[in-house]
Amino acid sequence: MDYETADGSQFSLREVVSDTGEFQGTLITAFVDGNAYAGKSPQRMEDMDDVDVIQYLEPVPPENVFPKLPEGFTISPPFDIADHYLKAPQFTYEDSKPGNTFVADVLLSEATVLERLKQHPHPSIVHYFGAVTKGDRITHLCLKRCYCNLTEYFAVGLSVAERERLLVEIREGIEHLHSLGLAHNDVNPDNVCVDAFGHAILVDFDSCLPFGEPLIKGQAGRSLTDEKRLLSARENDLKGLADVEHFLFPPEKAPVELPEDHDDPAATTQDNGIA
Template sequence: MFPELPLSGAKQFTEAPLELYNAHVFIKRPIISQYDVYKRHNVVHLLAQSFLEAACTMEFLSAHPHPYLIQYHGCRFRRGYLTGIVLSRHSHDLKNYLSRGVGNIDKKAFMNALESAIHHLHLLGWAHNDLNPTNVLVDDSEASGGMPLLIDFGSARKIGSLLGTSRGTSGWIEGRIEDYTTSKKEHDIFALEKIRLWLDNPTFDE
């Protein structure tokens, strides 16, 4: 399930500093829980492929930083394989932050910040394509004061590109998931407005 490094090797990826303690970072791995589904459809190779694509996306975004994109520290490697994507750790996504009553957010400031992150992606020629309250963390550090951090770029693609196996979340897209096949900034604009409305009366159905 771990992708083999391409011929250019680890040099094309940032190596995460070894002194980063696991308590302070989140190490993203391939989605093992989906293994049986992929195996049943004889596409297990797509798990490794999508993980490699996610690492490439984070490398690209790290060259174009934005304060409301999750901080990327690099990758972990072992014996020629990419084994982890190392990101800053934060305790709560937006849904959990509100459902557990961790704190309140300033809706106007929060949405302005989230919009600026999405606008940054669009200026780079990319779209996120899977914007929803579980893919937005809340940075409740004293310095940030409850601002958003956009995460999960598994569906992110250059605008106009075909989407892969990851393509939005039901309930947060416009139309049918079957028709959600191409990376478009309109996907993000629709989801932004839906989050804005959701914040007025958030629900937490699974």
């Protein structure tokens, strides 16, 4: 369960069960006033209110989730809720253990890619305003706010022409990345957003890396156990684009075939002795 309070604090609660289905506790992560917290509660989610949740939280070491701001990186302008979306690092209770900098490494990798894309903009790639900082560390990435993601947009009903245009825009965004020697590596309907004018925008660049570099984060719904997916590559994006095309243009369902003895209704009634 994820929720946000009136003061902008963000909370994420996940219940943990054993292999036998026995409840083992609720893991909690939170952002409060720009600081990261994590904790574990012996209570179930529905039995806790905000006060209960907060009492189990402990500060997460900043270096675990917030990378240091490199020299020369862009600082975001003052937050404008109508135009800006602040992307926070995604972390779990396990990520809060001292010395675990995986989340910070991923956030820095994404910020580095976005800094490069800011120098080479494209209409099908999300606009990056800069990094939000606290002290000398990056806490959020400030991005152009989009209307919704492709999964949500598709649900409202789109014409064939609209779907074709969206697919072209997605392909053009991917080709632009490839021209810079980058692969997105996680192209899927949830990582494509739609702006207020109905144009497709590639988002979520935490798996984006130069060709040939080892992936530090798995692709959505895919394991990193396959050697061919361990490296950043064009092929990852082409497979993702094919998946998006399949999503936008699902194959028509084959007609249901009736058993042979149901092909002739008249024969069926005769067999049943019905005149």
